[in-house]
Amino acid sequence: GEPGLKGEIGPTGKMGPTGEKGATCDCGRYRKVVGQLDENVGKLRNTLKFVKNVLLGLKETEDRYYLLVKEPKKFRKASMNCKLRGGTLAMPKTNNINQLMADYINQAGLTRVYVGNGTGSYIYADSTPLREFAVWSQEELLYSTSSPATNVSCVELLNTGTWNKVECETPLFFICEFPKSRRRGRGGTAASTS
Incomplete structure (x- = not known):
């Protein structure tokens, strides 16, 4: 016999449940x-x-770094070397800084270095006078009445923390100082100087 007629299409099934929301970030x-x-x-x-x-x-304080340069140079070349590095010959202007530098020399096993205590009339490398702080050795104090000859008008710092006049042509190691950047935040603390 003939095939039967097809039945009507049934109603559409229900929608499935909504899927979970995908993660936007693998935080x-x-x-x-x-x-x-x-x-x-x-x-x-x-x-x-x-x-x-x-x-x-390097040694450091609240606002400066100090670098001992172990290259013997005459005073003028030592001063120029510090300038080329972006600093100046170190200037011990307070007892604390002077002691820090003397300790630095001792720790390096040295006895003396050039410092930026100027020449001639004894001004610092930054042109300020040696008025407020000076620690000349006893020998220097004994002979301080005579005016210094130009060839001994430079200054060395001894590991004892005292200063001596020295011939500027003497090759010595030296300490440079560098100002710290002013960009540091207020919360920053200076590292220990030990």
């Missing part, structure tokens, strides 16, 4: 990356501090 992973970056920056800071204070042997 946990990013937080981990940022945390790792912070940790790395901290390690870099410590490494930089190690390089400055141990390998380079």
Whole structure:
């Protein structure tokens, strides 16, 4: 016989449940990356501090760095060397700085270095006079009545913390000083000078 007729199409089925909303950010992973970056920056800071204070042997105070240069040079060339490095020959203007520099010399196993206590009439490398602070050795005080000859008008700092006049043509090691950048935040603290 003939095939039967097709039946009518049934009604459309119900919609399925709405799917869960997809995550817009894998924030946990990013937080981990940022945390790792912070940790790395901290390690870099410590490494930089190690390089400055141990390998380079820098000493620092609240506003200055001090670098002992172990290259014997005559006074004029020592002064020029500090300028080329972006600083000046170190100028011990207070007892604390003078002691820090004397300790620095001692730790390096040295007895004396050039400092920027000027020439001739004894002014500092920045042209200020040696008025407020001076620690001439006893020998220098005994002979201070005679005016200094030009060839002995430079100044060395001894590891005892006292100053001596010295011939400017004498090759000596020397200490340079550098001002710290003013960009530091208020919360920053200076590193130890030890």
